[in-house]
Structures are given as structure tokens and as C-alpha cells.
Amino acid sequence: MARRTAEPPARPGLAEAAAPAPADETPHYHGHRERLRARFAQAGAEALADYELLELTLFRSIPRRDVKPLAKALIHRFGSFAEVVSAEPARLMEVEGVSAGVAADLKLVEAAGRRLARGAIAARPLLSSWSALIEYLRATMAFSGREEFRVLFLDRRNHPSGDPAPSGADIRMTREIVSVLDPLGIVVHDHVILGRDGHASLKGLKLI
Structure with a gap:
């Protein structure tokens, strides 16, 4: 004679407790x-x-x-x-x-x-003040990974000045450039040395 044994009653809440809650898939x-x-x-x-x-x-x-x-x-x-x-x-x-x-x-x-x-x-006078000049140079040069020498064409009203002392090599190079350009009628108005934390003007220091 075959006999079927009764299954133990399910414990309330067991299945719900065993199943993990779905995780929030949105990255934190x-x-x-x-x-x-x-x-x-x-x-x-x-x-x-x-x-x-x-x-x-x-x-x-x-x-x-x-x-x-x-x-x-x-x-x-x-x-x-x-x-x-x-x-x-x-x-x-x-x-x-x-x-x-x-x-x-x-x-x-x-x-x-x-x-x-x-x-x-471009929407205003290019370099109408010392602060405008420094703002322009910092935007274009201050964080470059290499040294750059740029020629800026200025009118007679822009004579920047500065305070930091340049090196002897800076002074010699600038004077050589002035002597080469002078016979061609090209005036070097200034040599501005721009670093991360400051700037210097050879014209302002009366070195050219």
C-alpha cells in the first residue's frame, strides 16, 4: 500500500526573508x-x-x-x-x-x-592698458609647456611697465633683436617676460 507523507507547513515570511531585496542599479x-x-x-x-x-x-x-x-x-x-x-x-x-x-x-x-x-x-581695442596686455598674454602663453617669443604690434599709446628683474640672457637677446630690426624700421616697444606667478617689462625697467 502506498502512503503519501504530509509536507511540513511553510513558515510564514521565510521565502520573503531569504530572497534579497533588488539592489538599486543607479550608480552612486x-x-x-x-x-x-x-x-x-x-x-x-x-x-x-x-x-x-x-x-x-x-x-x-x-x-x-x-x-x-x-x-x-x-x-x-x-x-x-x-x-x-x-x-x-x-x-x-x-x-x-x-x-x-x-x-x-x-x-x-x-x-x-x-x-x-x-x-x-578682437571686439575692443587690442591692448589699451597694461592689465589688458597681461590678461591677453596669460590667456595665450602662461600655461604653455614651452618657451615662446611673440611679437606684439602696438600703437604709440601703449607702454607697459613692470618690476621683476630679467636675466642677463634676456637682456642680451632683446638688445640683439632690437639692433637687427632697427635698420628695417621695426620698433621693439617692449619685451614682456611672463611666468606663472608674475611678469616683467624690459621697457619699464629701462633696459631697452
């Missing part, structure tokens, strides 16, 4: 991105630290990863937002997480900044 950094975008929209770039502005830039290059550590690593390596976007692509890619595409996007930001600076200056 999505909320951070929206908050950062909102701060930028409401208060502007001046309300953001350099690494936060860099995060905003990296959002489009790296859409599916937390980019705050990378932004901080880049600022730590190069010093500032301006120096990050001005760095050579090869140096940028030395930082783990920076691909060729990310480096290209950062260089696009630099190119846009330079184009904007040139456009703003």
Missing part, C-alpha cells in the same frame, strides 16, 4: 553629477574648485564612471585646471584613466578658451 555618482551641474548653473564657475570644474568637463568624456578621483589626480599632477587643459596629450595620458579620447577632449577645452580670449579681445 549620478546624484553627485546632478548636484554639481546645479551648482554650476546657479552660481557659475567661480563657485567651483578647480577639480570640480574639471569633473564637469570629464562627465561627457567618461559618462559611466566616477570621475572625481581622476579630476583630483590631474589637479595634483599639473597644479590647476588651466595647467591640466594646457598639458601635452602625452603627459595627460601618463595619468591612469586618461585615454587618448579624454586627452583630446581636454585639448578641445583649451582650444575653445584660446578662441574665446581672441574673440573677446
Whole structure:
């Protein structure tokens, strides 16, 4: 004779307790991105630290990863937002997480900044004051990875002056350039030495 044994009654709530709750698949950094975008929209770039502005830039290059550590690593390596976007692509890619595409996007930001600076200056007298001259030179040269010598064509009303002392080599090079250009009727009005933290004018120091 066959006999069917009764199954033990199910314990209430056992199945529900054993099954894990569905995890939230939204990455934790999505909320951070929206908050950062909102701060930028409401208060502007001046309300953001350099690494936060860099995060905003990296959002489009790296859409599916937390980019705050990378932004901080880049600022730590190069010093500032301006120096990050001005760095050579090869140096940028030395930082783990920076691909060729990310480096290209950062260089696009630099190119846009330079184009904007040139456009703003083109809309008004080019170099009408000492502060305008320094603003222009800092925008175009201050964060370059190599030394540059530029010729600026000025009118008779712009005579910048400065205080820092240039090197002997700077003075000799400038005087040689003056002596070469003078017979051609080209006047060297000044030699402005621009560094990251300051500037110097040889004309203002009466060295040319």
C-alpha cells in the first residue's frame, strides 16, 4: 500500500526573508553629477574648485564612471585646471584613466578658451592698458609647456611697465633683436617676460 507523507507547513515570511531585496542599479555618482551641474548653473564657475570644474568637463568624456578621483589626480599632477587643459596629450595620458579620447577632449577645452580670449579681445581695442596686455598674454602663453617669443604690434599709446628683474640672457637677446630690426624700421616697444606667478617689462625697467 502506498502512503503519501504530509509536507511540513511553510513558515510564514521565510521565502520573503531569504530572497534579497533588488539592489538599486543607479550608480552612486549620478546624484553627485546632478548636484554639481546645479551648482554650476546657479552660481557659475567661480563657485567651483578647480577639480570640480574639471569633473564637469570629464562627465561627457567618461559618462559611466566616477570621475572625481581622476579630476583630483590631474589637479595634483599639473597644479590647476588651466595647467591640466594646457598639458601635452602625452603627459595627460601618463595619468591612469586618461585615454587618448579624454586627452583630446581636454585639448578641445583649451582650444575653445584660446578662441574665446581672441574673440573677446578682437571686439575692443587690442591692448589699451597694461592689465589688458597681461590678461591677453596669460590667456595665450602662461600655461604653455614651452618657451615662446611673440611679437606684439602696438600703437604709440601703449607702454607697459613692470618690476621683476630679467636675466642677463634676456637682456642680451632683446638688445640683439632690437639692433637687427632697427635698420628695417621695426620698433621693439617692449619685451614682456611672463611666468606663472608674475611678469616683467624690459621697457619699464629701462633696459631697452
